[in-house]
Amino acid sequence: MNINIYYGGRGIIDDPTLCVISQITAVLTELNVKVQQYNLYEQRNGITALPNTLKDADGVILASTVEWFGVGGYMMQFLDACWLYGDKEKIKQIYMSPVVMSTTHGEREGMMSLAAAWEMLGGLPCEGICGYIADTTKLENSSEYSKIIDKKAENIYRTINQKMPVFPASNQAVINKVAIANSIDLTPQESEQLSEYASDDKYVKKQKEDLQELASIFRDKMGQDGAASGNSEEYAKVLLKKFTPVAGLTAKYRINFVEGGKLKPIIIDINNSKCSCRVAEEEGCDVVISTDQKIFEEILDGHMTFQRAFMAGSIKMKGDFKLLRSMDQLFELMETKGS
Template identity: 45%
Template sequence: MRINIYYGGRGIMGDPTLFVLSKMQSVFDELNVKTERYDLHDEKRNIISLPSTLNDVDGVILATTVEWYGVGGYMAEFLDACWFYGNKEKISNIYMCPIVMSTTYGERQGQLTLESAWDMLGGKTICGLTGYVKDSISFEMNTNYISTIEKTAENFYRNVSRRAQVLPASNQEVKAMVAASEVIKFTPQETEQLSKYASDENYVQTQKEDIKHLTDHFKSLLKYDGLGEEDAAIDKFKKRFAGKKGADVSYKFEVKEFNKPISVEIKDTTLSCTNLPLESPQVVCHISKDKLMSILEGEGTFREAFMAGDMQVKGDFAMLKELDELFPTAAEPLKMV
């Protein structure tokens, strides 16, 4: 037999729930029951993956301490993870014993919370143990209390080993009628893998960055009439181009937010502006997307951006002034000469 213990308290010295669990574990050891305890306050970064530990157990003990109100955040988070990522078919065959000790008011409500949650998950609930502890030392020295704790452990062992029949609970019927939200069906292996991904902070951060990238992309499509930001920048270069006879220059704009640089080639009054590679450009400009778009929209000049440090230039600096002449910021483009 295998029993897992999930402790949702803070693990502080004098916590009566820890004393109860130690006595119950001693009984299980004498009965050759394999037990494993998970202190949720130590597993807080991995709580979302813990439902996978339920797959091979016969019984579980959900234990917590009421210090203010309710069963505590760690236990609530664990139960949430069981609902979203747990294997409901496995849980339906698992017996649960609630242990709720209180140093204030509310141990009975805490027990009811754990029982109701386990019923909603489809599991089987067996008699638990609740108590109010005002003085932890006197509680631990009381032999009658210790006897009660040990008998609770023995009764739980008997019920699990005999696969005791549990009467149906209305919570499960309510779940079938009103809580049957449509969810994607996962195999147990997929569920376990998903819970591991969800608990991996690096993976979650990468997903958030990808979502932000996609969000920015679609925002740009809306902002620039269906064009992507790179295409919108190229389009603005073409619209602002004034042309200049005798001009023979080439620029490459390295924009860190763009996947490819923008290549600008000008011969007389002809402009070639693409995101294709440009060999040996005369000037290379490093500039941010926001600054480039603001200049192309008529807010400032390339020379001003360079003087303010918003644009770094490599190559022939004399071409910088000519850049503003070729792409003027005035409302009316410069006349070709």
């Protein structure tokens, strides 16, 4: 029987995981098991090739230490390599026992994450070892801890030697359903034709030009459909028609358009129940609004209010914000929505 141990810690002297896997190795060796240990920190430049070492293994032990949060980075790199380059059919036959010791906290979560990762690879998880060890000397000198490790190692041996069945896990079911990309079924003739098109630079270039031309046509059409077409005089008439008096309100508004002089400003003069809307250049207004023509037409059509447009940054204003908010009360523009 062959069992590989992959150690993902940093290899420091007082690492409790090293103490545990050393004792596990001694027990398995007495049971005539060939044990091969791979220290990932020593082979960090060749981790992507390590999945090849799984070919002759009947079981593996993934050992890591939680020093602050989660298992070590080298172990995750090894699991990534197994996912990308490992022989999934071989992994399906390999039992894995996680060994996670912690000097802080999180050993159980670490052991569960290793088991879940191995299940997602398609492998067979078995009993593991986890524990919190603040002082490695206590682990080395404790006969009770040694008995626990010996017992766990024997259970690992029995599971692998007897090839005990394992209940299927939902992780594997999910991977089988969603993680495997569906291939496109093509006839040999279709595959050959597709390859010819993909390798034909002239054909690819022509396709790109056609797509750019279509995109330009649709872009121009959308620009024409969404273009504003009114003028300041028409806007002033709409505002005057939709005026609703607000008692006690006296204010003077100026609406500037940012189209670069194409549209003249609109002056709105409110005096209680009276309203005057005119196209003129006048100063001394209480509120000055700056907007583009399209946004202003959306407000007139009832698709947006003055206040909402200001909050969205679509219009800019100078003056009293309360007076700006009153414009939505002065002009019942929302009634025209959907008409």
